[in-house]
Amino acid sequence: MNASQDKLLAKVTQADYKYGFYTDIETDAFAKGLNEDVVRQISGKKNEPGFMLDFRLKAYSHWKTMKMPEWAHLTIPEIDYQDIIYYAAPLQKPTLGSLDEVDPELLRTFEKLGIPLEEQKLLSGVAVDAVMDSISVKTTFKETLAELGVIFCPMSEAIREYPDLAKKYIGSVVPYTDNFFAALNSAVFSDGSFCYIPKGVRCPMELSTYFRINMANTGQFERTLIIAEDDSYVSYLEGCTAPVRDNNQLHAAVVEIVVLDNAEVKYSTVQNWYPGDKNGKGGIYNFVTKRGLCKGDHSKISWNQVETGSAITWKYPSCILKGNHTTGEFYSVAITNNYQQADTGTKMIHIGKNSRSTIISKGISAGHGQNSFRSLVKVLKTADNVRNFTQCDSLLMGDQCGAHTFPYIEVENDSAVLEHEATTSRIGEDQIFYCNQRGIDTENAIGLIINGYAREVLNKLPMEFAVEAQKLLQISLEGSVG
Amino acid sequence: MLEIKNLHVNIEGKEILKGIDLHVRAGEIHAIMGPNGSGKSTLASAIAGKDIVEITEGEINYMGENLKDMNPEDRARKGLFLGFQYPVEIPGVSLVNFMKTAINENRKFKGLEPISASEFLKMMNEKQELVGLHAKLTSRSVNEGFSGGEKKRNEIFQMAMLEPLLAILDETDSGLDIDAMKIVANGVNKLKRSYNATILITHYQRLLDYVIPDFVHVLYKGRIVRSGEKELAQELEEKGYEWIEEEV
Numbered sequence A: 001m002n003a004s005q006d007k008l009l010a011k012v013t014q015a016d017y018k019y020g021f022y023t024d025i026e027t028d029a030f031a032k033g034l035n036e037d038v039v040r041q042i043s044g045k046k047n048e049p050g051f052m053l054d055f056r057l058k059a060y061s062h063w064k065t066m067k068m069p070e071w072a073h074l075t076i077p078e079i080d081y082q083d084i085i086y087y088a089a090p091l092q093k094p095t096l097g098s099l100d101e102v103d104p105e106l107l108r109t110f111e112k113l114g115i116p117l118e119e120q121k122l123l124s125g126v127a128v129d130a131v132m133d134s135i136s137v138k139t140t141f142k143e144t145l146a147e148l149g150v151i152f153c154p155m156s157e158a159i160r161e162y163p164d165l166a167k168k169y170i171g172s173v174v175p176y177t178d179n180f181f182a183a184l185n186s187a188v189f190s191d192g193s194f195c196y197i198p199k200g201v202r203c204p205m206e207l208s209t210y211f212r213i214n215m216a217n218t219g220q221f222e223r224t225l226i227i228a229e230d231d232s233y234v235s236y237l238e239g240c241t242a243p244v245r246d247n248n249q250l251h252a253a254v255v256e257i258v259v260l261d262n263a264e265v266k267y268s269t270v271q272n273w274y275p276g277d278k279n280g281k282g283g284i285y286n287f288v289t290k291r292g293l294c295k296g297d298h299s300k301i302s303w304n305q306v307e308t309g310s311a312i313t314w315k316y317p318s319c320i321l322k323g324n325h326t327t328g329e330f331y332s333v334a335i336t337n338n339y340q341q342a343d344t345g346t347k348m349i350h351i352g353k354n355s356r357s358t359i360i361s362k363g364i365s366a367g368h369g370q371n372s373f374r375s376l377v378k379v380l381k382t383a384d385n386v387r388n389f390t391q392c393d394s395l396l397m398g399d400q401c402g403a404h405t406f407p408y409i410e411v412e413n414d415s416a417v418l419e420h421e422a423t424t425s426r427i428g429e430d431q432i433f434y435c436n437q438r439g440i441d442t443e444n445a446i447g448l449i450i451n452g453y454a455r456e457v458l459n460k461l462p463m464e465f466a467v468e469a470q471k472l473l474q475i476s477l478e479g480s481v482g
Numbered sequence B: 001m002l003e004i005k006n007l008h009v010n011i012e013g014k015e016i017l018k019g020i021d022l023h024v025r026a027g028e029i030h031a032i033m034g035p036n037g038s039g040k041s042t043l044a045s046a047i048a049g050k051d052i053v054e055i056t057e058g059e060i061n062y063m064g065e066n067l068k069d070m071n072p073e074d075r076a077r078k079g080l081f082l083g084f085q086y087p088v089e090i091p092g093v094s095l096v097n098f099m100k101t102a103i104n105e106n107r108k109f110k111g112l113e114p115i116s117a118s119e120f121l122k123m124m125n126e127k128q129e130l131v132g133l134h135a136k137l138t139s140r141s142v143n144e145g146f147s148g149g150e151k152k153r154n155e156i157f158q159m160a161m162l163e164p165l166l167a168i169l170d171e172t173d174s175g176l177d178i179d180a181m182k183i184v185a186n187g188v189n190k191l192k193r194s195y196n197a198t199i200l201i202t203h204y205q206r207l208l209d210y211v212i213p214d215f216v217h218v219l220y221k222g223r224i225v226r227s228g229e230k231e232l233a234q235e236l237e238e239k240g241y242e243w244i245e246e247e248v
């Protein structure tokens, strides 16, 4: 590293997190702390059927026996689970007939976030579910979707209205015994989105959920379930933001996807939780379990993620490729800037014959950020003719940050063909100067270079969001060079 | 247009340029020749504002302004163009996207609206033709996987797109076969106007058969040791750089 690059990097300033505002709105919240009673109360608030309460209670008692995982390449400060509020909901009328009944302050919040909930104003072809703190605020386009038999509604509603589906699938891909955070989520999850795509239906619009943590000291524990019946297709997108706060907030979500014969689910995430300030104060702890099951033959799941937020991220969207001729994909861009830490990656579990998986990971580290990529490709005895391609690239900006890769491979079937490529590079001062010399300033040059680097992943996002994601990447790195 | 006075430059503490004087007026073509390592690229970098170049003495004035505190992008926006000796690769960024960004940044600086898609397309086609850049290259990543000749041609293409007032072409002719070189020369000649100027940095006299310079300077060990008209290039070619060495 030469003197001038030092100088360039010394100019570090943190761009303001533009979603950091707090909405002053009346909230119904529990007292801090977690015990069996709290679990019961959450279930009660939601008028859940008995099976759900049973599930929660089992999860809770199991969770009590577990410890936080320590294998990740993360430094996680002690979390006091009794110092967290487990349920907080914006106060509003119990049922919403129309948008007029939604608290205008809430609507303004989502508008500020660039998520208009009034249907006529929505991006054409995108249905939105908005979740603030513990509950779903508003789901749009429900009627249009209902005509096709597509169910897109808050999880709490699905549990009441479609108990058979809920009972059959909740916990079927991520059992509450899976890991510490999954167990915690299973005990206290508050809301989230539920999608059901019936047989033969190609969902005509993107389904998307925006998650917003608003209240201080609350944890957000949403749970999402997507079921794609035979020959169906859906593209789903989630976005997340939170106010700027000095203390850390916990987000422990679970996403389960079940895909049947010939069906396909594309799940895209633009994760922009508050990352903490430039000194590493505050920010969201994002400990998430996401897993999809390619249950039917010829089924497909792709995970596409752009991860720019959170103080600490612990997340491995995975595919269980159970059916024959199934496909799992993972396309990821993860940025860590300032003092952010991310340990993220994927697992591809090949059970079915002729199953295929692709893993493309683009890590970007700047400031003091620590970026770890972890992948597991597991091929079981039953899985003949498996193919996997893994590409893991790391881009470093400056010399205070770190990139680490941990590729694991477990193969029990000799017919498997696995390819692995990895590169590490730096944003070159030469690249920036070349852009400067053409009249492009350093900020834009970095945006251009980063977006070029991440292009394979950005190309996988739905059009409307790819543009947003590009801007987000640039904003997240603003000031990290020059 | 460009006035360099007693320019001394250090790179990493080592003095590379040791008092350069150079005066370029609108409408002129200057050639700077000299053996490898004599400081030609360093001079180009100093003018363009690369920040590893440290000016210890003297000054560079461009269009009546001292460039001392001007960042490289503003120099570029004010019409200064550098054709790089080693063009840089930018993976994943298509040449189209790169050029569009560059053009719009330049327009923004002049207070103009972003260029319309159709106007941009027309311009791209026109300039591609002018410099013989293969159309397929514009959708590829900037310089990535380009052959040596394609990279050089791409520099001329970008020059044609940006229409600079002062273009410095750093060994744009080296590594090119004679046909490719003619295209580069042709590009320079076609873009020549009474209000712009070109500095050709070259190692060989060859290019100067096709682009006739008004002045030739010989840079040697950080100093301009000879200046003259185009005959100087001829003389240099015949006698070799050893001649300069002996003279100095």
Ligand SMILES: Nc1ncnc2c1ncn2[C@@H]1O[C@H](COP(=O)(O)OP(=O)(O)O)[C@@H](O)[C@H]1O
Pocket: B011, B012, B016, B034, B035, B036, B037, B038, B039, B040, B041, B042, B043, B052
């Ligand atoms: N980035 C750099 N770091 C250190 N030394 C350099 C650098 N660039 C050029 N130099 C030195 O400056 C001198 C002149 O180089 P250069 O300007 O590239 O010459 P030319 O273009 O005439 O071949 C050489 O001795 C070279 O080693």
Ligand SMILES: [Mg+2]
Pocket: B040, B041, B042, B085, B170, B171
């Ligand atoms: Mg040189």
